[in-house]
Amino acid sequence: MKLIYQYMLCFLLVVTTCLAVTAVAIYHYTEDLAYRHTLTELEGYSDNLQKQALKIDPATGNIKNITAESLDLLQQTLANDRIAIDLFDPDGYRLYPQPRGDKDQRPAFSPKILKRLQDGEVIYSRNGQKNRPQGLKTQDPTTYVVKPWFNRDQQLKAIIYLGMPCVSINTSMQNVRRKLLITFLISAIIAIVMSWFLANFQVRKIERLQKATKQIKHGNFKVEVQQTGNDEISDLAADFNEMAHSLQLSNEEIQRQERQNKEFMMNASHEMRTPLTTINGLLEGLAYDAIPKNLRAHSIDLMRDETKRLIRLVNDNLDYEKIRTNQLPLNQTEFDAVQPLSNVVSQLQASAKEAKNQLQLQLPPKLPVYADYDRFIQIIFNIVQNAIQFTHQGKILIDGQRLPKEAATVITIKDNGIGMTPAQLQNIWVRYYKADPSRKSTKYSESGLGLAIVHQLMEQHHDEIAVTSHFHQGTTFKLTFYDAAVIQKRQSSPR
Numbered sequence: 001m002k003l004i005y006q007y008m009l010c011f012l013l014v015v016t017t018c019l020a021v022t023a024v025a026i027y028h029y030t031e032d033l034a035y036r037h038t039l040t041e042l043e044g045y046s047d048n049l050q051k052q053a054l055k056i057d058p059a060t061g062n063i064k065n066i067t068a069e070s071l072d073l074l075q076q077t078l079a080n081d082r083i084a085i086d087l088f089d090p091d092g093y094r095l096y097p098q099p100r101g102d103k104d105q106r107p108a109f110s111p112k113i114l115k116r117l118q119d120g121e122v123i124y125s126r127n128g129q130k131n132r133p134q135g136l137k138t139q140d141p142t143t144y145v146v147k148p149w150f151n152r153d154q155q156l157k158a159i160i161y162l163g164m165p166c167v168s169i170n171t172s173m174q175n176v177r178r179k180l181l182i183t184f185l186i187s188a189i190i191a192i193v194m195s196w197f198l199a200n201f202q203v204r205k206i207e208r209l210q211k212a213t214k215q216i217k218h219g220n221f222k223v224e225v226q227q228t229g230n231d232e233i234s235d236l237a238a239d240f241n242e243m244a245h246s247l248q249l250s251n252e253e254i255q256r257q258e259r260q261n262k263e264f265m266m267n268a269s270h271e272m273r274t275p276l277t278t279i280n281g282l283l284e285g286l287a288y289d290a291i292p293k294n295l296r297a298h299s300i301d302l303m304r305d306e307t308k309r310l311i312r313l314v315n316d317n318l319d320y321e322k323i324r325t326n327q328l329p330l331n332q333t334e335f336d337a338v339q340p341l342s343n344v345v346s347q348l349q350a351s352a353k354e355a356k357n358q359l360q361l362q363l364p365p366k367l368p369v370y371a372d373y374d375r376f377i378q379i380i381f382n383i384v385q386n387a388i389q390f391t392h393q394g395k396i397l398i399d400g401q402r403l404p405k406e407a408a409t410v411i412t413i414k415d416n417g418i419g420m421t422p423a424q425l426q427n428i429w430v431r432y433y434k435a436d437p438s439r440k441s442t443k444y445s446e447s448g449l450g451l452a453i454v455h456q457l458m459e460q461h462h463d464e465i466a467v468t469s470h471f472h473q474g475t476t477f478k479l480t481f482y483d484a485a486v487i488q489k490r491q492s493s494p495r
Protein backbone atom coordinates (compact mmCIF):
# COMPACT_ATOMS: atom_id res chain seq x y z
CA MET A 1 0.00 0.00 0.00
CA LYS A 2 1.29 3.47 -0.83
CA LEU A 3 2.64 5.41 2.12
CA ILE A 4 0.14 8.20 1.66
CA TYR A 5 -2.75 5.74 2.10
CA GLN A 6 -1.09 4.14 5.10
CA TYR A 7 -0.73 7.56 6.71
CA MET A 8 -4.31 8.46 5.83
CA LEU A 9 -5.59 5.20 7.24
CA CYS A 10 -3.71 5.78 10.49
CA PHE A 11 -5.01 9.33 10.87
CA LEU A 12 -8.54 8.21 9.99
CA LEU A 13 -8.45 5.32 12.43
CA VAL A 14 -7.38 7.62 15.25
CA VAL A 15 -9.91 10.32 14.40
CA THR A 16 -12.86 7.97 13.83
CA THR A 17 -12.10 6.02 17.01
CA CYS A 18 -12.06 9.26 18.99
CA LEU A 19 -15.25 10.40 17.31
CA ALA A 20 -16.99 7.08 17.91
CA VAL A 21 -16.00 6.98 21.58
CA THR A 22 -17.17 10.57 22.05
CA ALA A 23 -20.43 9.89 20.24
CA VAL A 24 -21.18 6.80 22.33
CA ALA A 25 -20.34 8.69 25.52
CA ILE A 26 -22.57 11.61 24.53
CA TYR A 27 -25.39 9.23 23.59
CA HIS A 28 -25.28 7.41 26.90
CA TYR A 29 -25.02 10.61 28.86
CA THR A 30 -28.00 12.08 27.04
CA GLU A 31 -30.02 8.92 27.52
CA ASP A 32 -29.19 8.86 31.19
CA LEU A 33 -30.14 12.51 31.46
CA ALA A 34 -33.43 11.89 29.68
CA TYR A 35 -34.38 9.08 32.08
CA ARG A 36 -33.35 11.05 35.10
CA HIS A 37 -35.28 14.02 33.90
CA THR A 38 -38.38 11.88 33.35
CA LEU A 39 -38.08 10.25 36.74
CA THR A 40 -37.58 13.61 38.46
CA GLU A 41 -40.58 14.97 36.58
CA LEU A 42 -42.72 12.01 37.60
CA GLU A 43 -41.62 12.29 41.18
CA GLY A 44 -42.36 16.00 41.07
CA TYR A 45 -45.97 15.30 40.01
CA SER A 46 -46.27 12.73 42.74
CA ASP A 47 -45.00 15.19 45.37
CA ASN A 48 -47.40 17.88 44.22
CA LEU A 49 -50.29 15.48 44.34
CA GLN A 50 -49.20 14.32 47.75
CA LYS A 51 -49.19 17.86 49.09
CA GLN A 52 -52.79 18.23 48.09
CA ALA A 53 -53.77 14.73 48.92
CA LEU A 54 -52.50 14.51 52.41
CA LYS A 55 -54.84 17.06 53.72
CA ILE A 56 -56.75 14.56 55.70
CA ASP A 57 -60.38 15.12 56.40
CA PRO A 58 -60.44 15.39 60.25
CA ALA A 59 -63.95 13.97 60.31
CA THR A 60 -63.33 10.83 58.28
CA GLY A 61 -59.58 10.55 58.60
CA ASN A 62 -59.45 9.92 54.86
CA ILE A 63 -57.59 11.69 52.05
CA LYS A 64 -59.57 14.81 51.54
CA ASN A 65 -58.76 16.49 48.29
CA ILE A 66 -58.13 13.63 45.99
CA THR A 67 -61.15 12.44 44.15
CA ALA A 68 -61.53 10.38 41.04
CA GLU A 69 -62.63 13.54 39.25
CA SER A 70 -59.58 15.56 40.22
CA LEU A 71 -57.32 12.70 39.21
CA ASP A 72 -59.17 12.40 35.90
CA LEU A 73 -58.56 16.09 35.34
CA LEU A 74 -54.90 15.72 36.06
CA GLN A 75 -54.71 12.63 33.90
CA GLN A 76 -56.13 14.64 31.01
CA THR A 77 -53.64 17.44 31.57
CA LEU A 78 -50.79 14.94 31.48
CA ALA A 79 -52.22 13.02 28.53
CA ASN A 80 -49.97 14.94 26.15
CA ASP A 81 -46.98 13.40 27.85
CA ARG A 82 -48.80 10.06 27.99
CA ILE A 83 -48.30 9.96 31.76
CA ALA A 84 -50.51 7.46 33.56
CA ILE A 85 -51.50 7.80 37.20
CA ASP A 86 -52.54 4.87 39.40
CA LEU A 87 -53.38 5.15 43.07
CA PHE A 88 -53.41 2.26 45.54
CA ASP A 89 -54.43 1.99 49.16
CA PRO A 90 -51.83 1.05 51.79
CA ASP A 91 -52.53 -2.64 51.16
CA GLY A 92 -51.92 -2.36 47.44
CA TYR A 93 -55.55 -2.40 46.31
CA ARG A 94 -56.28 -0.14 43.43
CA LEU A 95 -58.22 3.08 44.24
CA TYR A 96 -57.81 4.81 40.92
CA PRO A 97 -58.58 4.43 38.10
CA GLN A 98 -61.87 2.96 39.03
CA PRO A 99 -61.40 0.01 41.32
CA ARG A 100 -63.13 -2.98 39.91
CA GLY A 101 -65.19 -3.16 43.02
CA ASP A 102 -65.39 -6.88 43.01
CA LYS A 103 -64.36 -8.77 45.98
CA ASP A 104 -61.64 -10.82 44.36
CA GLN A 105 -59.54 -7.80 43.54
CA ARG A 106 -56.00 -8.64 44.44
CA PRO A 107 -53.20 -6.34 45.64
CA ALA A 108 -51.21 -4.92 42.70
CA PHE A 109 -47.91 -5.51 44.45
CA SER A 110 -46.22 -8.62 45.67
CA PRO A 111 -45.91 -8.79 49.47
CA LYS A 112 -42.17 -8.17 49.19
CA ILE A 113 -42.58 -4.95 47.20
CA LEU A 114 -45.45 -3.89 49.43
CA LYS A 115 -43.22 -4.34 52.46
CA ARG A 116 -40.54 -2.18 50.86
CA LEU A 117 -43.06 0.51 50.05
CA GLN A 118 -44.52 0.33 53.53
CA ASP A 119 -40.98 0.80 54.81
CA GLY A 120 -40.87 4.09 52.91
CA GLU A 121 -38.84 3.07 49.87
CA VAL A 122 -39.54 4.78 46.54
CA ILE A 123 -39.28 2.44 43.57
CA TYR A 124 -37.85 3.81 40.33
CA SER A 125 -37.64 2.00 37.05
CA ARG A 126 -36.24 3.24 33.75
CA ASN A 127 -37.79 0.75 31.38
CA GLY A 128 -38.21 -2.40 33.38
CA GLN A 129 -41.13 -4.73 33.98
CA LYS A 130 -39.85 -5.71 37.37
CA ASN A 131 -41.72 -4.49 40.47
CA ARG A 132 -44.45 -3.12 38.27
CA PRO A 133 -47.90 -3.02 39.77
CA GLN A 134 -50.27 -5.61 38.38
CA GLY A 135 -53.29 -4.69 36.30
CA LEU A 136 -51.91 -1.58 34.58
CA LYS A 137 -53.59 -0.47 31.38
CA THR A 138 -50.49 -0.72 29.27
CA GLN A 139 -48.02 -3.54 29.03
CA ASP A 140 -45.40 -1.49 27.08
CA PRO A 141 -42.04 -0.74 28.64
CA THR A 142 -42.55 2.18 30.95
CA THR A 143 -40.49 4.57 32.98
CA TYR A 144 -42.16 4.88 36.32
CA VAL A 145 -42.02 5.90 39.95
CA VAL A 146 -43.91 4.07 42.70
CA LYS A 147 -44.04 6.16 45.85
CA PRO A 148 -45.66 5.58 49.20
CA TRP A 149 -47.52 8.53 50.73
CA PHE A 150 -47.21 8.98 54.46
CA ASN A 151 -49.10 11.50 56.57
CA ARG A 152 -47.54 13.61 59.30
CA ASP A 153 -47.88 10.76 61.76
CA GLN A 154 -45.87 8.55 59.45
CA GLN A 155 -48.90 6.47 58.63
CA LEU A 156 -48.97 5.01 55.12
CA LYS A 157 -51.98 6.49 53.45
CA ALA A 158 -51.63 5.58 49.81
CA ILE A 159 -49.25 4.38 47.11
CA ILE A 160 -49.02 6.27 43.85
CA TYR A 161 -47.74 5.03 40.54
CA LEU A 162 -46.73 7.52 37.84
CA GLY A 163 -45.52 6.03 34.54
CA MET A 164 -44.54 7.28 31.15
CA PRO A 165 -44.07 4.91 28.20
CA CYS A 166 -40.42 4.52 27.18
CA VAL A 167 -41.45 5.24 23.61
CA SER A 168 -41.28 8.98 24.30
CA ILE A 169 -37.71 8.79 25.51
CA ASN A 170 -36.84 6.36 22.74
CA THR A 171 -38.18 8.75 20.15
CA SER A 172 -36.08 11.62 21.45
CA MET A 173 -33.08 9.29 21.72
CA GLN A 174 -33.61 8.31 18.13
CA ASN A 175 -33.38 11.99 17.28
CA VAL A 176 -30.16 12.28 19.23
CA ARG A 177 -28.81 9.20 17.43
CA ARG A 178 -29.59 10.67 14.05
CA LYS A 179 -27.96 13.98 14.91
CA LEU A 180 -24.90 12.21 16.28
CA LEU A 181 -24.64 10.12 13.14
CA ILE A 182 -24.78 13.19 10.92
CA THR A 183 -22.15 14.92 13.06
CA PHE A 184 -20.03 11.79 12.88
CA LEU A 185 -20.30 11.62 9.10
CA ILE A 186 -19.46 15.30 8.63
CA SER A 187 -16.50 14.99 11.01
CA ALA A 188 -15.31 11.88 9.17
CA ILE A 189 -15.40 13.73 5.85
CA ILE A 190 -13.45 16.63 7.36
CA ALA A 191 -11.03 14.09 8.86
CA ILE A 192 -10.50 12.45 5.45
CA VAL A 193 -9.70 15.79 3.83
CA MET A 194 -7.42 16.85 6.67
CA SER A 195 -5.66 13.50 6.80
CA TRP A 196 -5.04 13.73 3.07
CA PHE A 197 -3.32 17.09 3.56
CA LEU A 198 -1.31 15.85 6.53
CA ALA A 199 -0.30 12.60 4.84
CA ASN A 200 0.60 14.46 1.69
CA PHE A 201 2.77 16.85 3.69
CA GLN A 202 4.67 13.94 5.27
CA VAL A 203 4.96 11.96 2.07
CA ARG A 204 6.28 14.98 0.15
CA LYS A 205 9.24 15.13 2.52
CA ILE A 206 10.04 11.49 1.78
CA GLU A 207 9.56 12.05 -1.93
CA ARG A 208 12.16 14.80 -1.83
CA LEU A 209 14.62 12.31 -0.30
CA GLN A 210 13.66 9.72 -2.89
CA LYS A 211 14.30 12.17 -5.72
CA ALA A 212 17.69 13.08 -4.28
CA THR A 213 18.62 9.39 -3.90
CA LYS A 214 17.84 8.85 -7.58
CA GLN A 215 20.08 11.75 -8.50
CA ILE A 216 22.92 10.23 -6.48
CA LYS A 217 22.27 6.91 -8.23
CA HIS A 218 22.84 8.70 -11.51
CA GLY A 219 26.12 10.15 -10.30
CA ASN A 220 25.01 13.64 -9.38
CA PHE A 221 26.37 14.18 -5.88
CA LYS A 222 25.68 17.90 -5.80
CA VAL A 223 22.19 17.47 -4.37
CA GLU A 224 20.81 19.11 -1.30
CA VAL A 225 17.57 18.03 0.29
CA GLN A 226 15.57 20.89 1.74
CA GLN A 227 15.17 20.56 5.52
CA THR A 228 11.84 21.57 6.97
CA GLY A 229 10.84 21.32 10.59
CA ASN A 230 12.52 19.61 13.43
CA ASP A 231 11.45 16.00 13.08
CA GLU A 232 13.16 12.68 12.28
CA ILE A 233 12.66 13.13 8.54
CA SER A 234 14.44 16.49 8.73
CA ASP A 235 17.26 14.81 10.65
CA LEU A 236 17.38 12.17 7.96
CA ALA A 237 17.56 14.90 5.32
CA ALA A 238 20.49 16.50 7.18
CA ASP A 239 22.27 13.12 7.35
CA PHE A 240 21.49 12.56 3.70
CA ASN A 241 23.05 15.92 2.78
CA GLU A 242 26.13 15.05 4.78
CA MET A 243 26.33 11.67 3.06
CA ALA A 244 25.96 13.30 -0.37
CA HIS A 245 28.72 15.74 0.53
CA SER A 246 31.15 13.01 1.58
CA LEU A 247 30.22 10.99 -1.51
CA GLN A 248 31.06 14.01 -3.58
CA LEU A 249 34.37 14.41 -1.80
CA SER A 250 35.32 10.77 -2.27
CA ASN A 251 34.21 10.92 -5.89
CA GLU A 252 36.48 13.90 -6.41
CA GLU A 253 39.29 12.05 -4.65
CA ILE A 254 38.80 9.01 -6.90
CA GLN A 255 38.85 11.23 -9.96
CA ARG A 256 41.97 12.99 -8.71
CA GLN A 257 43.71 9.67 -8.12
CA GLU A 258 42.69 8.43 -11.54
CA ARG A 259 44.11 11.60 -13.06
CA GLN A 260 47.29 11.17 -11.04
CA ASN A 261 47.66 7.56 -12.12
CA LYS A 262 47.21 8.54 -15.74
CA GLU A 263 49.74 11.34 -15.36
CA PHE A 264 52.11 8.99 -13.60
CA MET A 265 51.91 6.42 -16.40
CA MET A 266 52.47 9.12 -19.00
CA ASN A 267 55.35 10.67 -17.11
CA ALA A 268 57.01 7.35 -16.36
CA SER A 269 56.74 6.29 -20.01
CA HIS A 270 58.03 9.66 -21.11
CA GLU A 271 60.99 9.50 -18.71
CA MET A 272 61.95 6.07 -19.98
CA ARG A 273 61.44 6.80 -23.63
CA THR A 274 64.30 9.36 -23.82
CA PRO A 275 67.13 7.06 -22.59
CA LEU A 276 65.68 4.08 -24.45
CA THR A 277 65.57 6.05 -27.72
CA THR A 278 69.17 7.17 -27.19
CA ILE A 279 70.34 3.60 -26.47
CA ASN A 280 68.38 2.24 -29.42
CA GLY A 281 69.85 4.83 -31.81
CA LEU A 282 73.39 4.14 -30.64
CA LEU A 283 72.89 0.36 -30.87
CA GLU A 284 71.63 0.66 -34.41
CA GLY A 285 74.55 2.93 -35.31
CA LEU A 286 76.91 0.29 -33.92
CA ALA A 287 75.09 -2.56 -35.65
CA TYR A 288 75.27 -0.91 -39.05
CA ASP A 289 78.77 0.45 -38.53
CA ALA A 290 77.39 3.93 -38.83
CA ILE A 291 79.52 5.18 -35.93
CA PRO A 292 83.17 5.88 -36.69
CA LYS A 293 85.59 3.68 -34.77
CA ASN A 294 87.04 6.54 -32.75
CA LEU A 295 83.61 7.44 -31.44
CA ARG A 296 82.50 3.92 -30.49
CA ALA A 297 83.97 4.03 -26.99
CA HIS A 298 82.15 7.32 -26.39
CA SER A 299 78.92 5.77 -27.71
CA ILE A 300 79.23 2.89 -25.30
CA ASP A 301 79.86 5.36 -22.46
CA LEU A 302 76.74 7.22 -23.48
CA MET A 303 74.70 4.01 -23.49
CA ARG A 304 76.07 3.12 -20.07
CA ASP A 305 75.05 6.52 -18.71
CA GLU A 306 71.56 6.19 -20.16
CA THR A 307 71.20 2.66 -18.80
CA LYS A 308 72.30 3.88 -15.38
CA ARG A 309 69.75 6.64 -15.62
CA LEU A 310 67.06 4.09 -16.40
CA ILE A 311 68.11 1.93 -13.47
CA ARG A 312 68.09 4.97 -11.19
CA LEU A 313 64.65 5.89 -12.44
CA VAL A 314 63.29 2.44 -11.76
CA ASN A 315 64.97 2.32 -8.35
CA ASP A 316 63.67 5.76 -7.40
CA ASN A 317 60.20 4.68 -8.42
CA LEU A 318 60.40 1.51 -6.42
CA ASP A 319 61.75 3.49 -3.45
CA TYR A 320 58.89 5.93 -3.66
CA GLU A 321 56.28 3.19 -3.79
CA LYS A 322 57.90 1.33 -0.91
CA ILE A 323 57.99 4.44 1.24
CA ARG A 324 54.44 5.32 0.25
CA THR A 325 53.13 1.91 1.16
CA ASN A 326 55.18 1.74 4.36
CA GLN A 327 57.28 -1.15 3.11
CA LEU A 328 60.51 0.59 4.00
CA PRO A 329 60.57 0.47 7.78
CA LEU A 330 62.43 3.29 9.46
CA ASN A 331 65.04 2.70 12.09
CA GLN A 332 64.78 5.95 14.00
CA THR A 333 67.66 6.66 16.43
CA GLU A 334 69.21 9.71 17.96
CA PHE A 335 72.59 10.67 16.51
CA ASP A 336 74.81 13.70 16.13
CA ALA A 337 74.10 15.19 12.70
CA VAL A 338 77.40 17.14 12.46
CA GLN A 339 79.32 14.25 10.92
CA PRO A 340 76.77 13.08 8.31
CA LEU A 341 76.09 16.69 7.24
CA SER A 342 79.84 17.29 6.80
CA ASN A 343 80.05 14.09 4.72
CA VAL A 344 77.23 15.20 2.40
CA VAL A 345 78.88 18.58 1.95
CA SER A 346 82.27 17.08 1.10
CA GLN A 347 80.62 14.65 -1.34
CA LEU A 348 78.86 17.44 -3.17
CA GLN A 349 81.66 20.00 -2.94
CA ALA A 350 83.05 19.03 -6.37
CA SER A 351 79.76 19.50 -8.23
CA ALA A 352 79.19 22.77 -6.36
CA LYS A 353 82.53 24.02 -7.56
CA GLU A 354 81.71 22.95 -11.07
CA ALA A 355 78.64 25.21 -10.99
CA LYS A 356 80.83 27.89 -9.41
CA ASN A 357 78.81 27.72 -6.22
CA GLN A 358 79.95 28.24 -2.68
CA LEU A 359 78.74 25.45 -0.40
CA GLN A 360 78.87 26.35 3.30
CA LEU A 361 78.01 24.51 6.47
CA GLN A 362 77.11 26.37 9.67
CA LEU A 363 76.65 24.06 12.62
CA PRO A 364 76.95 24.09 16.41
CA PRO A 365 79.52 21.68 17.87
CA LYS A 366 76.81 19.13 18.46
CA LEU A 367 73.49 18.72 16.70
CA PRO A 368 71.35 15.84 17.96
CA VAL A 369 68.80 14.50 15.46
CA TYR A 370 66.24 11.73 15.93
CA ALA A 371 65.78 10.00 12.54
CA ASP A 372 66.69 7.01 10.39
CA TYR A 373 70.39 7.65 9.73
CA ASP A 374 70.50 6.51 6.06
CA ARG A 375 67.22 8.21 5.19
CA PHE A 376 68.41 11.40 6.85
CA ILE A 377 71.42 11.45 4.53
CA GLN A 378 69.18 10.69 1.55
CA ILE A 379 66.91 13.65 2.42
CA ILE A 380 69.73 16.15 2.92
CA PHE A 381 71.59 14.87 -0.14
CA ASN A 382 68.56 15.34 -2.39
CA ILE A 383 67.86 18.87 -1.23
CA VAL A 384 71.47 20.05 -1.35
CA GLN A 385 71.87 18.45 -4.76
CA ASN A 386 68.82 20.36 -6.03
CA ALA A 387 70.21 23.59 -4.54
CA ILE A 388 73.46 23.11 -6.44
CA GLN A 389 71.59 22.15 -9.58
CA PHE A 390 69.38 25.22 -9.60
CA THR A 391 72.04 27.78 -8.53
CA HIS A 392 74.78 29.21 -10.66
CA GLN A 393 77.65 31.25 -9.26
CA GLY A 394 75.79 31.58 -6.04
CA LYS A 395 75.89 30.53 -2.44
CA ILE A 396 74.34 27.57 -0.68
CA LEU A 397 74.18 27.61 3.09
CA ILE A 398 73.36 24.64 5.26
CA ASP A 399 72.48 25.78 8.76
CA GLY A 400 71.74 23.59 11.78
CA GLN A 401 70.06 24.79 14.97
CA ARG A 402 68.78 23.23 18.12
CA LEU A 403 65.41 24.44 19.39
CA PRO A 404 65.23 23.15 22.98
CA LYS A 405 61.79 24.66 23.62
CA GLU A 406 60.21 22.75 20.73
CA ALA A 407 62.37 19.69 21.45
CA ALA A 408 63.51 19.79 17.83
CA THR A 409 66.45 20.35 15.52
CA VAL A 410 65.98 22.57 12.49
CA ILE A 411 68.15 22.28 9.38
CA THR A 412 67.75 24.93 6.68
CA ILE A 413 69.25 24.69 3.19
CA LYS A 414 69.26 28.10 1.57
CA ASP A 415 70.36 28.99 -1.94
CA ASN A 416 70.26 32.16 -4.02
CA GLY A 417 69.62 30.35 -7.28
CA ILE A 418 66.86 30.55 -9.85
CA GLY A 419 64.02 30.20 -7.35
CA MET A 420 60.47 29.27 -8.22
CA THR A 421 57.22 31.05 -8.98
CA PRO A 422 54.33 30.37 -6.55
CA ALA A 423 52.74 28.12 -9.19
CA GLN A 424 55.90 26.05 -9.52
CA LEU A 425 56.31 25.90 -5.76
CA GLN A 426 52.86 24.40 -5.42
CA ASN A 427 53.78 21.26 -7.34
CA ILE A 428 57.27 20.41 -6.22
CA TRP A 429 56.19 17.44 -4.08
CA VAL A 430 54.39 15.84 -7.01
CA ARG A 431 56.09 12.92 -8.71
CA TYR A 432 57.84 13.71 -12.00
CA TYR A 433 57.26 17.39 -11.52
CA LYS A 434 59.91 19.60 -13.04
CA ALA A 435 59.53 23.33 -13.01
CA ASP A 436 61.39 23.52 -16.26
CA PRO A 437 61.06 20.26 -18.22
CA SER A 438 63.44 21.44 -20.96
CA ARG A 439 66.35 21.32 -18.55
CA LYS A 440 68.04 17.97 -18.72
CA SER A 441 71.14 16.72 -17.08
CA THR A 442 72.24 13.17 -16.50
CA LYS A 443 74.66 14.22 -13.82
CA TYR A 444 71.92 14.62 -11.26
CA SER A 445 68.92 12.51 -10.81
CA GLU A 446 66.68 14.63 -13.01
CA SER A 447 63.65 12.39 -12.82
CA GLY A 448 61.37 14.68 -10.86
CA LEU A 449 61.21 12.06 -8.12
CA GLY A 450 63.75 13.50 -5.65
CA LEU A 451 61.46 15.85 -3.73
CA ALA A 452 58.52 13.47 -3.88
CA ILE A 453 60.66 10.89 -2.08
CA VAL A 454 61.95 13.53 0.40
CA HIS A 455 58.38 14.55 1.21
CA GLN A 456 57.22 10.96 1.75
CA LEU A 457 60.22 10.27 3.99
CA MET A 458 59.60 13.35 6.14
CA GLU A 459 55.94 12.36 6.52
CA GLN A 460 56.90 8.84 7.50
CA HIS A 461 59.27 10.28 10.10
CA HIS A 462 56.38 12.42 11.46
CA ASP A 463 58.66 15.40 10.94
CA GLU A 464 58.06 18.61 9.03
CA ILE A 465 59.35 20.09 5.81
CA ALA A 466 58.61 23.59 4.54
CA VAL A 467 59.85 25.53 1.56
CA THR A 468 59.92 29.21 0.61
CA SER A 469 61.08 30.43 -2.74
CA HIS A 470 61.25 33.66 -4.75
CA PHE A 471 61.67 33.60 -8.47
CA HIS A 472 65.23 34.61 -9.48
CA GLN A 473 66.14 35.15 -5.85
CA GLY A 474 66.49 31.75 -4.27
CA THR A 475 64.94 28.93 -2.34
CA THR A 476 65.02 27.86 1.31
CA PHE A 477 64.08 24.40 2.59
CA LYS A 478 63.40 24.10 6.31
CA LEU A 479 63.50 20.64 7.87
CA THR A 480 62.31 20.15 11.45
CA PHE A 481 63.35 16.89 13.13
CA TYR A 482 61.55 16.35 16.43
CA ASP A 483 62.91 14.45 19.41
CA ALA A 484 61.78 10.91 20.18
CA ALA A 485 59.20 11.94 22.82
CA VAL A 486 57.45 14.36 20.46
CA ILE A 487 57.47 11.82 17.62
CA GLN A 488 55.85 9.18 19.83
CA LYS A 489 53.08 11.61 20.72
CA ARG A 490 52.59 12.53 17.07
CA GLN A 491 52.45 8.87 16.09
CA SER A 492 49.67 8.14 18.57
CA SER A 493 47.58 11.15 17.52
CA PRO A 494 47.00 11.05 13.78
CA ARG A 495 47.41 14.37 12.03
Ligand SMILES: Nc1ncnc2c1ncn2[C@@H]1O[C@H](COP(=O)(O)OP(=O)(O)O)[C@@H](O)[C@H]1O
Pocket residue numbers: 386387390415417418419420428433434435436445446447448449450451452474475
Ligand atom coordinates in the same frame (compact mmCIF):
# COMPACT_ATOMS: atom_id res chain seq x y z
N1 LIG B 1 66.57 24.62 -4.85
C1 LIG B 1 65.74 24.71 -5.90
N2 LIG B 1 65.66 25.84 -6.62
C2 LIG B 1 64.80 25.95 -7.64
N3 LIG B 1 63.96 24.96 -8.07
C3 LIG B 1 64.01 23.79 -7.37
C4 LIG B 1 64.86 23.61 -6.26
N4 LIG B 1 64.68 22.36 -5.78
C5 LIG B 1 63.71 21.80 -6.54
N5 LIG B 1 63.30 22.64 -7.51
C6 LIG B 1 62.24 22.39 -8.53
O1 LIG B 1 61.52 21.27 -8.15
C7 LIG B 1 61.52 20.27 -9.17
C8 LIG B 1 61.44 18.90 -8.55
O2 LIG B 1 62.64 18.55 -7.92
P1 LIG B 1 63.06 17.07 -7.77
O3 LIG B 1 61.86 16.37 -7.23
O4 LIG B 1 64.30 16.96 -6.98
O5 LIG B 1 63.23 16.57 -9.22
P2 LIG B 1 64.49 16.70 -10.15
O6 LIG B 1 65.58 17.22 -9.34
O7 LIG B 1 64.66 15.29 -10.55
O8 LIG B 1 64.02 17.60 -11.22
C9 LIG B 1 62.76 20.56 -9.92
O9 LIG B 1 62.67 20.11 -11.24
C10 LIG B 1 62.86 22.05 -9.85
O10 LIG B 1 62.12 22.62 -10.89
Ligand SMILES: [Mg+2]
Pocket residue numbers: 382385386444445446448450451
Ligand atom coordinates in the same frame (compact mmCIF):
# COMPACT_ATOMS: atom_id res chain seq x y z
MG1 LIG C 1 66.43 16.57 -7.66
